[in-house]
Amino acid sequence: MSTPSPPLALVAGDGHRYELIARVPAAPRRSLLWLPALGVAARHYQPFAERLASQGIAVFLHEWRGIGSSALRAGRHVDWGYRELLGDIACSEAAMRTAVPDADRIVGGHSLGGQLACCHLACRPEAAQALWLVASGAPYWRAFSGPRALALPVLYRFMAWLSRVNGALPGRRLGFGGNEARGVVADWTRSGLSGRYRAAGLDLDLDTALHRVDVPVAAAVLADDWMAPASSLRYLLGKLATPAPTIASFDAQALGIAADHFAWMRQPDTIADWLAQR
Known part of the structure; x- marks a missing residue:
């Protein structure tokens, strides 16, 4: 069983305060830093973390800036981008290293995570x-098929425009993500329209650097997930140097719940068990 403990109170390099949920078994052999989907608070992954912890994996659930335990909320006068999110991730990773210094490290995430x-x-x-991925893939419109692919560029441009004029994206009202920083x-x-990753203000060509990432990858695809179909996952993995990622598709029968983008979080045992065996 994992050790019950209060969340770790963290402060990122720019002063952003948030909490890191930890589930740490008695003698962890590996540690996982897990990054949520856009607009999803870390606490919703606690069943997933408990299942992995029961199999000897210490799990640390990262909190996105602007949601849950984060001290910030996006607005006209409060903004950030991928550069700041990556800084927060580095802060959580450092805390994980301190908490379980001798465990092999995994980083993974759901969707945007x-x-x-x-x-x-x-x-x-x-x-x-x-690297572990669940229901994740690049948002590049050409990585999708059918009418949805043609509609995505319009949707992306609309959301970028709306976030600019509103000061932040009202995702809760739109039914997509949270209230997200513009x-x-x-x-x-930008990644959805161009297929390339770039973080405004970051002194690094992310797309070029991605081609140097060469670690074992385990990726789970949900059979009925239109938001992250296998084609978008393949596009994302195609940016990495990993020669043979391990990919598995899970349907509703295997999961015991709908095989869509979010339902697996309510019944995560099948996917957690598969990942723990990698």
């Missing part, structure tokens, strides 16, 4: 020895 897990490794190749939306829509 998986994308930024890849970008974190691009920035810090020594950060982890493995800088995050700008960085995300």
Whole structure:
């Protein structure tokens, strides 16, 4: 069983305060820094963390800036982008290293969390020895198919415009993400339109650096997930140097719940068990 403990109170380099949820078994053999989907608070992954912790993996659930335990909320006068999010991830990784210094490190994530897990490794190749992805893939419109692919560029441009005029994206009202900082939306829509990753203000070509990431990858695809289909995952993994990522598709029968973008979080045992065996 994992050790019950209060969340770790962290302060990022620019003063951003937030909490890191930890589930640490008695003698962890590996540690995982898990990055949530856009607009999803870390606490929603606690069943996933408990399942992995029961199998000897210490799990640290990162909190996105602007949601949950974060001291900030996006608005007209409060903004950030991928550069700041990557700084927060580095802060959480340092805390994980301190908490379990002798465990092999994994970084992973769900949806946007998986994308930024890849970008974190691009920035810090020594950060982890493995990469885990669940329901994740690049948002590049050409990585999708059918009418949805043609609609995505319009949607991306609309959300970028709306976040600029509103001061932040009102994601709760739109039913997509949370109330997101316009800088995050700008960085995300840029990757959706161009297929390339760039963080405004970051002195690093993320796309070039991604091609140097060479760690074992385990990626789970949800059979009915239109937001991160296998094609978008393949596009994302195609940016890495890893020669043979391990990919598995899970349907509703295997999961015991709908095989869509979010339902697996309520019944995560099948995916957690598969990852723990990698």
